[in-house]
Amino acid sequence: MRSLVRPAQYAALAFYVLFLGFPLLWLISASVKSSGELNSLTVSLLPQEWHWENYAQALARQGLVRSAWNSVFVALVSTALVVLIALPASYVLARLKGRVRTAGVGWILVSQVFPVILVILPLFLVLRTIGLTDSLVGLTLVHTTYTLPFALWMLQGYVSGIPVDLEEAGAMDGADRLTVLRLIILPLLAPGVVATAMFSFVSSWNEFFFALVLLQSPENYTLPITLKMFIGGEGKVALGPLAAGSVLAAIPSIVFFSIMQKKLTGGLMAGAVKG
């Protein structure tokens, strides 16, 4: 009986690995297959021939490259904004007690279950009135706002990890508050800032719903929207390039999650991120 437990556990583990990992493996394999092979009835994970030109073809598409740049712009600017405005607020959130903190943390939790479908309708009207629909600036502001709560949550976790004694020691030495924050707190927060920035970048890079509603002209599309339009159109015949474009679109997030892997498994949710 006992001797059967371990093999059964490994079999189950293998099943999970297959279920979780196979789809990505298949996508990568499809990204180097010829369209003939992709439509043929002999199905195999390993491509018969390696067609790297799918990637060149995907990149040669005007729309794909332009929308990748749009995505980079929106993600970079919203990340910079998120970090800049979340840093001071997260410090307050972590250090102050009482109602401010309760309200702040409460809002962060509510924002996780926010009914975007109810918000998007008036948001669309508001942004249209000020000419920010079908605009990358408008989308950047929206991404900033909707990434902010979780970024605040992450950062305040890092701030709480810095002992208050350090600030007091600085104050004892006669440094004023701003100097203490700049010279003592900020350097210690660096890992937290990096993690928060990466999180913001990936959230914006992957985001689909707001971009779908707010952007109308193809030259403003972000990468997810262009990929979606590609599926409906030429993607049906050009499966290889579609897969190649999808692999490229997934790279930033996969890099982020590999770097953050230890911290994520340590329980981003069960506690806060540890510095």
Add this chain to the structure above:
Amino acid sequence: MTAPSSPRGTAPPRPARGAPPRPGGTARARRREAAALVMPSLLPILVLSVAPLVMGIALAFTDARLVRRPDYEFVGVDNFVRLLDNSYFWESFRIGMVWAVSVTLLQLVAAMGLALLLDAGLRFQGLTRVLALIPWAMPPVVVAIMWQMIYSPNAGPLNAALGALGLPDDVNWLADFSTALPAVVVVGVWVGMPQTTVTLLAGLQQIPPELHEAAAMDGAGAWRRFTGVTLPGLRPIVASITSLNFIWNFNSFSLVYVLTEGGPGGRTMLPMLFTYLEAFKNRNIGYAAAMGMVLVIVVVLLLAFYLRSQFRDDREGKVG
């Protein structure tokens, strides 16, 4: 996007006053300073998320249409009365419940299994942990493209594998009326598993090993230890991750929108897709806002009911 849950357990030791004493620093000056630091975050949240939420609620009581020169008036509860008779909406609502409940439950069971395996001291754990995070990292659009290829009727690996086993290999998973919703549910489980697994794993590692040892000494088998020690210990975490998963799944849009656009024949028309189409294809945003409000209210009520029952059980458990 991802989510937090309970606040940090281990706060660093700090003096009773919570902040360093400062010569000449008054409480009011500190408050002003705090307000100045918080304001840059507060402003966009107020303008781009709180205000629209309030406006969205107001919109539900108007006949607003999405046209260039909007001219709408207050119509009271007309939208909600109309909604009562809209059988398409309620059918979509039913599909949304089936989707959210089944994805949430399957996620929990699958993630629990994986978390237990990852906590069992097996080899290849590092590798599995990395793999287990892949679905979390992928953009929803890419996930949808990937699974469309897996489910592809002719050249897809799923049908090929079924064919190799001598099973029917010509199912058009995403286009067949009977298989579309289950096929989409599987993708939903795949996407949501990592976060649930990570959360449950963190919970498992907080259960003191002595409890398991003591139970084993008393002759409890693996299953008895699971139901007697592990499950009660995980109870609060399971309750919170299930609630969050349920809301996320019920609110989910992108994945199914790209996979099936609600088809075939509306079989995967989640309520968020239905509302989106009413607002941006039929251009009835007042009516769509009413739908959105009904969805939010129902979810909040269901959740309150679920959490209350969990809470009551907890208290009874302590008495008994």
